[in-house]
Amino acid sequence: MSLLLCVALLAPAGAWAHKASDAYLQLATTEQGLSLRIDIALRDLDAALDLDADGDGRLTWGEVRAAWPAIDAYVGARLQVQGCELALNGHALEKRADGVYAALSLQSPCQPSGTPMIRYTVMQDVDPTHRGLARITLGASRPELRVLDPMHPATWPSTVVPQPAPTPSAAAAPAPTSAPAPDQAVDTSFLREGVHHIITGYDHVLFLLCLLLPAVMRRTPQGWRPVDELRQAVWPVVGIVTAFTLAHSITLTLAALKLASIPSAIIEPAIAATIVLAAIDNLRPLFSRLPRAAVTFAFGLIHGFGFAGVLAEMELPTSTFAWALLQFNLGLELGQLAIVLATVSLLYLLRRRAAYPRWVIGGGSMAAITVGSLWFIERTADVSVLGF
């Protein structure tokens, strides 16, 4: 039989590593006028404009910089907002899960009276499956999501409408295609996520353990001595746990509200460093002039950003945002409380053993230093040494 058919292309394609081509638009109006930001994948722009000048398949920053004028002209010709003359404000690059995007900031002094129409034909002749996903925020109102299909662009009587703003009837024309933002119900799953994250977040647990190891002892000039009663151990523990809780709640909230953020490439190794420093401090006082709770507080700020990284991946719905955040944090604290209670009880029972300073504090801290250092290396060099 000589007939040879192609079976390779028959396999159902679940084998995607990327999503379809989307551009992201953020349109906002304020009293100063209208601002519009558009992020387009460099892969897409390359197909339209051959950004990769030397054709080696690797796009360098120099090639992108040289192509900015061409990109500006391309986008300028394919993106209009009804009643507004857009002027370019700046460029940037943005890294997203599926690649790097060129971000163009545009602005206009115009004051649309309603949701303006957007004429969008970017990628029209390159990829008919491309879409522009526009998030439109008028003043203080709730953002509206609109999907722009370059194959069916919006039209209005005159493409370039001079100031002032168009008539109300034109401005109120229906959107070409619109879809409501997906709405997700929040149940108590964020509480469970919080508990889950602290219990399985070995780095946070190890940091807490480092702080707790000496809590049933006190530092004397002769070395570590066990405390006499539980009371003496409880107050330092309460201080440490409160400081850690306060600190990570602050940064977790700041990050969740998007008021502050640190890339995980910095935060993850920093967390590893806090473990190493806390463990070294057990062996040889590093922060003798500071109360232990203050040091814990400073380090706790870093751990809060680590928690925020997890929370950010969950795509919290804006409407129930505060509730979800509270739940997540409560979950963290509950998990933390369970760990602290179990650990401190055990350590309290062991405290009078002669081997405690040498083996529990010394050995435990040495182990923490080792693990923390390996984590630090893993997280800065992006290699895998440890199994967790």
Add this chain to the structure above:
Amino acid sequence: MKRALLLLCMALAAGAQGAPLLPTSDAEVVETLAAQAGDRAEERALRRRQQASPGDATVAVALARRYLEQAHREGDPRFAGRALAALQHWAQASNAPAEVLLTRATVMQYLHQFDPAAQLLEGLVQRQPALAQAWLTLATIRRVQGRYAESDLACAGLAKAGAALYAQACQAENDGLRGQFDSARARFNQMLTGRLDAGTRNWLLTSVAELEARAARPAQAEQAYRAALSAQSDDYTRLSFADFLMLQSRDAEALVLLNGQPRSDAVLLRLAMAGQRTAAPAARHDVRELRERIAQANQRPGAGASHAREQAMFALWIDSQPVRALELARANVKLQREAIDLLLLAQAAKASGQADAQQEAKLLSQAVGLKDARLENLL
């Protein structure tokens, strides 16, 4: 201590905008565009020829096929979009050249647009009944949709078009799905005694492996999977084998099978699942990466439908959210009804503890006509 404070200050200074990329030199590579660099000049030349004469079917089909292969190779659906753009000249024409229609239908299948693709092919084979590849693709699409009777018809058309071996395999596959395990197995084994190229041998052996898995003969299934991979290693067989291993709680072996493979959504999902169960080093990172990809893909309204299988598995096995998984598994079977899809629906239904959902999964399998021992054990 100072360092910690420094980090904190950096944090407060950094803006709220995702992750800006700040290259430090012109030579810094900011994006990798294609796995094979040498092809770029050729691709551009072809693209220019196509732009100069968009009505030239030979050039357009060559460019579209090139893009479709690139989409498969790199797992990037945007290349499927570019393939469609190359064929755009005939977008509205039902009398387009046969090769154009066939290529367009294949691209649409890749994009999970099964119904429009099948309709296109049905029109095409009416016009040109001797077009074997069109029959084979049509049979595959109808099978994926769980429409076995229509798939049978396409297999018969394939036989009439003269592709005897493919037609036999086509029909044996459908019979096997209906539970005629012994006769289907015998036919596959008969075919496998012939002289076959590596790709076809792999295809037949993978069909046997999946049949044995449905027939509750795991040892034979495993043997067939291994034989298929030694004939020719491919993504589809690896994924199917990994799913088989994970169903038997052999997660560590699934990890070994998939480690080092290109990180498509499907591969990454299995790495994350098996990795989480075995507490593998990379699992946390894999879960995070996949979660980011899903969040980004879901920003396009309605896009979730074509990713529903992977997202349902993610919700069920990684997030342990059976109710959400059930919802996604239901959306998925509206689009595709392969054995894995119906099994997933049943698994989500069972995990959710909803008796009516389990009944629904059972009824759907009966309606499709699928016989799968794994499913029957579950419900």
